Amino acid sequence: MCDINAVPVLVDVDPETLCIDPAKIEAAITPRTRAIIPVHLYHRLADLKAIAAIAKKHKLHLIEDCAHSHGSQWDGRGVGSHGVMGSFSFQSSKVMRSYEGGALITSNEDHYWKIVSQRSCGREFKPGVKVHSGNYRLTSLQAGLLRGQLAALRRNAPIFDRNGRALDAAVAAAPGVRPLARSPHITRQVGYCYVFLYDPDAFDGLPGSLFRQALSAELGWTFGTTYTPLNHSEVYYPHTKKRHHLSAVYRKAITPSRWKLPAAEALWKDRAIVSTWHLYGLAPARAGLLTEAIAKIYENRQELLKRS
Secondary structure, eight states, X not given: OGGGTOOOOOOOBOTTTSSBOGGGTGGGOOTTOOEEOOBOOTTOOOOHHHHHHHHHHHTOEEEEEOTTOTTOEETTXXXXXXXXXXXXXXXXXXXXXXXXOEEEEOSXXXXXXXXXXXXXXXXXXXXXXXXXXXXXXXXXXXXXXXXXXXXXXXXXXXXXXXXXXXXXXXXXXXXXXXXXXXXXXEEEOOXXXXXXXXXXXXXXXXXXXXXXXXXXXXXXXXXXXXXXXXXXXXXXXXXXXXXXXXXXXXXXXXXXXXXXXXXXXXXXXXXXXXXXXXXXXXXXXXXXXXXXXHHHHXXXXXXXXXXX
């Protein structure tokens, strides 16, 4: 958004889902607000029912970021179709990948022709509709790779959902941890990373970093933490671009550190346990391995604390 000289307003997450907290959205809305952009993060969906109601109340566009949620459904409808537009990423780590690139979907024809112009150097494909831009087109080879993966996703999406539920049950059966909250409106959940919540107090103060290391050692699989919160992210510093030197007021407005995101920061530091989407390949019958590993760490938490 900074590339069009807009001011992104950061809103903290719901600590039970890691997605934008609807209860905190309205306080961030001003007369200059134009859209709400919820991110369906990791393996949960933002509360589209609540967010759509807020967008309607304030006459704002709802734009879904579905980079992590290919094939997920809310109330039986695919993500990306609940607002005016939905975006998907095909970067190399995603469930569907063409190694770079992405897609936008919309049911609004006016938006469609603007997008077509914008992705193709600003060329005019419908008379009178053109947007100055660069080249954002996938190659034919990338499109071919994605067509095959789309067919596979139709078969695999229900498997992701089934295995994700089994992992959630395995976490729920272990001490001191719990799965992310799942809304009953989620009718199919395809995950990018598998995430659950850790309670350091239940482990007598064992830091999240040490729990992640111990779990990685037990299962031979890497468990880490979330992305760095945007208010001090190592890849989000828009004020360094010369194009944004419009005024001192604007530069201050887009400085990420001005936002306070305590829930996101607590999750990043100690509470979120994150693994890659490959964990969804674990058959439900073997999900209990996760329960056993967490229980073992819990039983030996004092020994781990001594080593720290």
